[in-house]
Amino acid sequence: MVTMTGSLLSQADPEVAASIGRERRRQIEGIELIASENYASAAVLEAVGTVLTNKYAEGLPGKRYYGGCEFVDEIEVLAIERAKQLFGAEHANVQPHSGASANLAAYFSLLNPGDKILGLNLSEGGHLTHGKDVNFSGRFFDAHFYGVDPVTGLIDYDQVLAKAREVRPQAIICGASAYSRIIDFKRFREIADDVGAFLFADIAHIAGLVAGGEHPSPVGYAHITTSTTHKTLRGPRSGFIMTSEEFGAGIDKTVFPGMHGGPLMHVIAGKAVAFREALQPSFKDYARQIVLNAKAMASAFMERGFPIISGGTDNHLLLVDVGSIGISGRKAERLLDSVGISTNRNTIPGDTRSALLGSGVRIGTPAVTTRGFDEADCVQVVDFITRALRAPDDDVALARIGAEVKELTSRFPVPGIDRDALD
Numbered sequence: 001m002v003t004m005t006g007s008l009l010s011q012a013d014p015e016v017a018a019s020i021g022r023e024r025r026r027q028i029e030g031i032e033l034i035a036s037e038n039y040a041s042a043a044v045l046e047a048v049g050t051v052l053t054n055k056y057a058e059g060l061p062g063k064r065y066y067g068g069c070e071f072v073d074e075i076e077v078l079a080i081e082r083a084k085q086l087f088g089a090e091h092a093n094v095q096p097h098s099g100a101s102a103n104l105a106a107y108f109s110l111l112n113p114g115d116k117i118l119g120l121n122l123s124e125g126g127h128l129t130h131g132k133d134v135n136f137s138g139r140f141f142d143a144h145f146y147g148v149d150p151v152t153g154l155i156d157y158d159q160v161l162a163k164a165r166e167v168r169p170q171a172i173i174c175g176a177s178a179y180s181r182i183i184d185f186k187r188f189r190e191i192a193d194d195v196g197a198f199l200f201a202d203i204a205h206i207a208g209l210v211a212g213g214e215h216p217s218p219v220g221y222a223h224i225t226t227s228t229t230h231k232t233l234r235g236p237r238s239g240f241i242m243t244s245e246e247f248g249a250g251i252d253k254t255v256f257p258g259m260h261g262g263p264l265m266h267v268i269a270g271k272a273v274a275f276r277e278a279l280q281p282s283f284k285d286y287a288r289q290i291v292l293n294a295k296a297m298a299s300a301f302m303e304r305g306f307p308i309i310s311g312g313t314d315n316h317l318l319l320v321d322v323g324s325i326g327i328s329g330r331k332a333e334r335l336l337d338s339v340g341i342s343t344n345r346n347t348i349p350g351d352t353r354s355a356l357l358g359s360g361v362r363i364g365t366p367a368v369t370t371r372g373f374d375e376a377d378c379v380q381v382v383d384f385i386t387r388a389l390r391a392p393d394d395d396v397a398l399a400r401i402g403a404e405v406k407e408l409t410s411r412f413p414v415p416g417i418d419r420d421a422l423d
């Protein structure tokens with residue numbers, strides 16, 4: 001079984017098997033609050049761990065550069081059709097290996113090197129691939145940024161419009177990795193139209209919420225929509241792209257041969273399975289609970305005196321201002337790690353600390369919701385977190401919280417991971 005460190009792997013490579021075993025234990029016993037992570041189902045894990053990894057399939061279904069592609073063709077067609085159905089898209093390409101490569105394909109299909117792009121500043125919730133200087137997006141394109149309002153923490157669409165009129169970009173990128181409010185894709189399209197720019201929507205974080213009807217969809221507004229598959233969407237670690245018929249052929253050509261050779265057919269199978277799962281009615285319940293849990297956590301933090309950027313959340317994540325109690329995000333992240341709670345530090349709007357330290361901690365509910373946590377469980381988690389953050393040097397208190405974390409997680413099996421297989 002792929003979810004276990006099976007005996008074959010243990011025999012063939014005991015070192016790798018042992019590390020996987022420790023990671024499996026960490027995932028089961030800890031509380032996973034990294035907003036971009038989730039637990040893929042056993043079916044997704046199984047698909048990704050199959051013989052499909054042996055197959056080369058350069059090209060697209062029916063148009064391959066290798067023989068023996070009849071069965072992987074079936075799988076890729078299923079993945080494409082399911083992605084289109086799930087998001088109501090005219091065209092989908094399911095080959096990008098990640099969200100970053102999906103964005104690379106979007107840029108290179110409609111832009112030329114040196115063109116101007118306008119995206120949300122990384123330090124205010126954006127993403128590396130939205131123009132950061134150390135990333136391809138900032139190296140090949142002339143990147144400009146909009147931010148969030150320093151007081152409200154919200155995207156100020158008038159400011160985006162003003163910036164767009166000043167910069168006159170060829171493309172505007174909307175979407176974020178640390179923004180907890182609804183993104184108004186219609187407004188972004190109006191701004192893009194105002195300046196004659198393409199609109200790219202990166203829904204890597206919120207794809208599962210869009211699929212589940214908890215967040216408006218950019219499909220129909222954005223010229224190109226990119227996403228990962230492993231965050232709220234709960235599939236394998238990968239990416240995909242959606243667009244209209246008009247831009248479909250350009251995207252396909254940019255992905256292959258423009259960007260990569262052979263697609264990862266085992267991962268495409270995992271994507272097909274995940275899209276099918278997301279098409280089930282129960283996925284809507286899951287998406288709804290993700291948001292309810294995040295809202296419950298935001299309220300509980302604020303009740304305990306921790307400011308939440310923008311005063312709450314509409315989606316799967318919240319940004320907690322831990323600088324307010326005089327500690328950095330990095331210190332908070334490490335402290336929480338020590339009690340078995342995984343989060344990640346983040347800068348907050350107007351941060352005076354560097355990105356290495358940050359004054360915020362980003363918290364997301366997709367993974368705990370997958371394992372069945374409800375609002376009360378999430379408030380319990382906030383209690384663990386705030387107690388730990390307020391007792392950074394109290395080893396006894398931290399040990400007690402660590403034990404409570406294990407007790408809580410022992411009551412929630414992780415779909416896809418067999419607890420009995422723990423070493």
Ligand code: DSN
Pocket residue numbers: 035036099127177
């Ligand atoms: N690294 C992802 C995140 O954590 O948001 C985005 O690529």
